[in-house]
Amino acid sequence: MSVSIKEVALKAGVSVATVSRVINGTGPVAEETRRRIQEAIDKLRYVPHGAARSLITNHTDTVGVLLPDLYGEFFSEVIRGIDHAARGSGYHVLVSGFHSDRAEIEAVLRAMRGRVDGLIVLSPDVDAQTLQRNLPETLPVVLLNTRVDGEGASFDAIRVDNHGGAFAMVRHLAALGHSRIALIRGPEENVDARERLRGYREALRSLGADNAGLFPALEIEGDFSEESGHRAGRRLLKMKPRPTAVFAANDSMAIGCLFALREAGVRVPEDVALAGFDDIPIARYLSPSLSSVHVPIAELGTRAMERLLHALASKNAHERLQETVPTTLVVRGSCGGGTNIASSNESKLPRGEES
Amino acid sequence: MSVSIKEVALKAGVSVATVSRVINGTGPVAEETRRRIQEAIDKLRYVPHGAARSLITNHTDTVGVLLPDLYGEFFSEVIRGIDHAARGSGYHVLVSGFHSDRAEIEAVLRAMRGRVDGLIVLSPDVDAQTLQRNLPETLPVVLLNTRVDGEGASFDAIRVDNHGGAFAMVRHLAALGHSRIALIRGPEENVDARERLRGYREALRSLGADNAGLFPALEIEGDFSEESGHRAGRRLLKMKPRPTAVFAANDSMAIGCLFALREAGVRVPEDVALAGFDDIPIARYLSPSLSSVHVPIAELGTRAMERLLHALASKNAHERLQETVPTTLVVRGSCGGGTNIASSNESKLPRGEES
DNA sequence: CATCTGGGTGTAAACGATTACACCACTCCC
DNA sequence: GGGAGTGGTGTAATCGTTTACACCCAGATG
Numbered sequence: 089m090s091v092s093i094k095e096v097a098l099k100a101g102v103s104v105a106t107v108s109r110v111i112n113g114t115g116p117v118a119e120e121t122r123r124r125i126q127e128a129i130d131k132l133r134y135v136p137h138g139a140a141r142s143l144i145t146n147h148t149d150t151v152g153v154l155l156p157d158l159y160g161e162f163f164s165e166v167i168r169g170i171d172h173a174a175r176g177s178g179y180h181v182l183v184s185g186f187h188s189d190r191a192e193i194e195a196v197l198r199a200m201r202g203r204v205d206g207l208i209v210l211s212p213d214v215d216a217q218t219l220q221r222n223l224p225e226t227l228p229v230v231l232l233n234t235r236v237d238g239e240g241a242s243f244d245a246i247r248v249d250n251h252g253g254a255f256a257m258v259r260h261l262a263a264l265g266h267s268r269i270a271l272i273r274g275p276e277e278n279v280d281a282r283e284r285l286r287g288y289r290e291a292l293r294s295l296g297a298d299n300a301g302l303f304p305a306l307e308i309e310g311d312f313s314e315e316s317g318h319r320a321g322r323r324l325l326k327m328k329p330r331p332t333a334v335f336a337a338n339d340s341m342a343i344g345c346l347f348a349l350r351e352a353g354v355r356v357p358e359d360v361a362l363a364g365f366d367d368i369p370i371a372r373y374l375s376p377s378l379s380s381v382h383v384p385i386a387e388l389g390t391r392a393m394e395r396l397l398h399a400l401a402s403k404n405a406h407e408r409l410q411e412t413v414p415t416t417l418v419v420r421g422s423c424g425g426g427t428n429i430a431s432s433n434e435s436k437l438p439r440g441e442e443s
Numbered sequence: 444m445s446v447s448i449k450e451v452a453l454k455a456g457v458s459v460a461t462v463s464r465v466i467n468g469t470g471p472v473a474e475e476t477r478r479r480i481q482e483a484i485d486k487l488r489y490v491p492h493g494a495a496r497s498l499i500t501n502h503t504d505t506v507g508v509l510l511p512d513l514y515g516e517f518f519s520e521v522i523r524g525i526d527h528a529a530r531g532s533g534y535h536v537l538v539s540g541f542h543s544d545r546a547e548i549e550a551v552l553r554a555m556r557g558r559v560d561g562l563i564v565l566s567p568d569v570d571a572q573t574l575q576r577n578l579p580e581t582l583p584v585v586l587l588n589t590r591v592d593g594e595g596a597s598f599d600a601i602r603v604d605n606h607g608g609a610f611a612m613v614r615h616l617a618a619l620g621h622s623r624i625a626l627i628r629g630p631e632e633n634v635d636a637r638e639r640l641r642g643y644r645e646a647l648r649s650l651g652a653d654n655a656g657l658f659p660a661l662e663i664e665g666d667f668s669e670e671s672g673h674r675a676g677r678r679l680l681k682m683k684p685r686p687t688a689v690f691a692a693n694d695s696m697a698i699g700c701l702f703a704l705r706e707a708g709v710r711v712p713e714d715v716a717l718a719g720f721d722d723i724p725i726a727r728y729l730s731p732s733l734s735s736v737h738v739p740i741a742e743l744g745t746r747a748m749e750r751l752l753h754a755l756a757s758k759n760a761h762e763r764l765q766e767t768v769p770t771t772l773v774v775r776g777s778c779g780g781g782t783n784i785a786s787s788n789e790s791k792l793p794r795g796e797e798s
Numbered sequence: 799c800a801t802c803t804g805g806g807t808g809t810a811a812a813c814g815a816t817t818a819c820a821c822c823a824c825t826c827c828c
Numbered sequence: 829g830g831g832a833g834t835g836g837t838g839t840a841a842t843c844g845t846t847t848a849c850a851c852c853c854a855g856a857t858g
Contacts, residue, residue, distance in 0.1 A: 091579075164516065
């Protein structure tokens, strides 16, 4: 099998303790001894055994990341943000996906014991209770876009200002003169989707009572996938009177919808205005370029990691925080605010954190 | 600290051995005893300690994935494929990114010792030698799109048929009547980029000697990023005579280039035909939709994981294989093969594995 | 000269699990 | 009734590290 510290010690003619000391740079070692040991290490290609080490030191230098699905640009960006912050502090990242049934998430959670020092959980579908029950309370956890109701205060949490972003986008579309604004919803059980829906409804309500009566009819269901956006686009075209603007609860669905509209020969934004949510990188490269609510995705990951590092540093005795990251309105061609040459009318309207 | 097997044993009034037997379902245990132990486990919320367990059992049920960068859809797709296959077999995935300098990759490699049972390394930039030197030879490794020269036979390897795909695409463009076909190259040190370049050059050469004299002038450098594609697009517009077709060594650069062309009011495909490589999911949603060389990305990850599982099952005593995954030509609107309504002229031309 | 100091080193006990082996109490069978 | 099984359990070694503690041997100090 693999070479262990004992064999190094044997070869160098010293005890394992001394070898350990030169590896970790702890305690005094004579220069000559150090040289001999280093030589043995190199010659034998010795590499310390991570599991053994973390068994005694009680830390792993690894953080776990739990994601509901490894699909799409959103998650890859989050991971990138996390990995970046993690590596900067000498941590490794253990990524695990799960499909949202309770049994599986419990299994994954338990598998983390002894392998990670902390956890970042991104789970818009599963509530914090399930986590609570399956984790030792000594383990630092940061929740990302996860519903925390009531007792969630035992975890740190970061979430995106979904409500505020949706609200702002709908108001923007209305300001452009649209009165029949449709929404392509996200999945029912997803907390992001619910918040965006809430933002949409409240924006319409804030625009006057007569609109308020209309909105249920202008909501079309979707599940965040491009395909569901495509289906929604087709259903939308059959509605009469046809909506003059469509707000998709994420960019993937907006893209699917755009595709459906184009197939039908409907022009965007001339015939129908379109907007999405997330502002994934390709949004700007579509044509017309897609207006969207910008979410600083990678930054979200970075923030989460920073919070986790902080928890780790204070041995989880720190104050728990619930943080909301603001979103930004990005107006491009697809909602017809100006010309539809993508690059010329891009503008960012910063928004506060009111939510 | 966390609750250990000893405390469970104490509470249930049995020895740790019996508790272990209940947990792992090994050996006979009286029904009554089992019940008592299970009760203690539940009450104490006991979860076995992963590191301790893997120290003695000598396996971790975890595979490591090393990626040069966590950026973009390509990598997220690969991870998705790997994770899918891994979970299906009860393995976890430890993802780590690195920036391509040798020191960092060595550090990451060493950190894996004792934490993983096997490794999938995706490293188009770093050669296999460095790996060889920093890994115990008992560790199963699958290389993905990595250069293996000479002695690489000690690792399994999977790679994409870059050469064949590029060759086919250039031939296709030529068949459409283009004679001035430019290439936006990928980074010099990247093995995928090099193979695509080789395919491009050989295709031109195969088309006749007079073309052969031209090609060096029609190569523009890039680095696989959208931004470099954008720059390349601008340089391309200044060339005279202007190329009639552009083949970008990946889709990201094609997108950047498309953007540059559009800014300049140059129509695609009427004025300039455009094609990419990878066929990332958004390719079909651009307008015009992007012709590309399809690479089955997630499948690549899945295959790699399957090979790794096979190696694991045979304790790394299996036969090493070098496999080339075929690519497929996907003709869409951007290269002007027919009309440019995306959905109507999409076609896949299957290709063999000749390379 | 005895004592102290401190650098350099080894011994052995952890860490939290798994598992070979031994043991005991039965039943079964000749 | 004495072995041979067999189901149920405990003891203790083991995995590869780290680290508290003890030890030894200078040289310095009183």
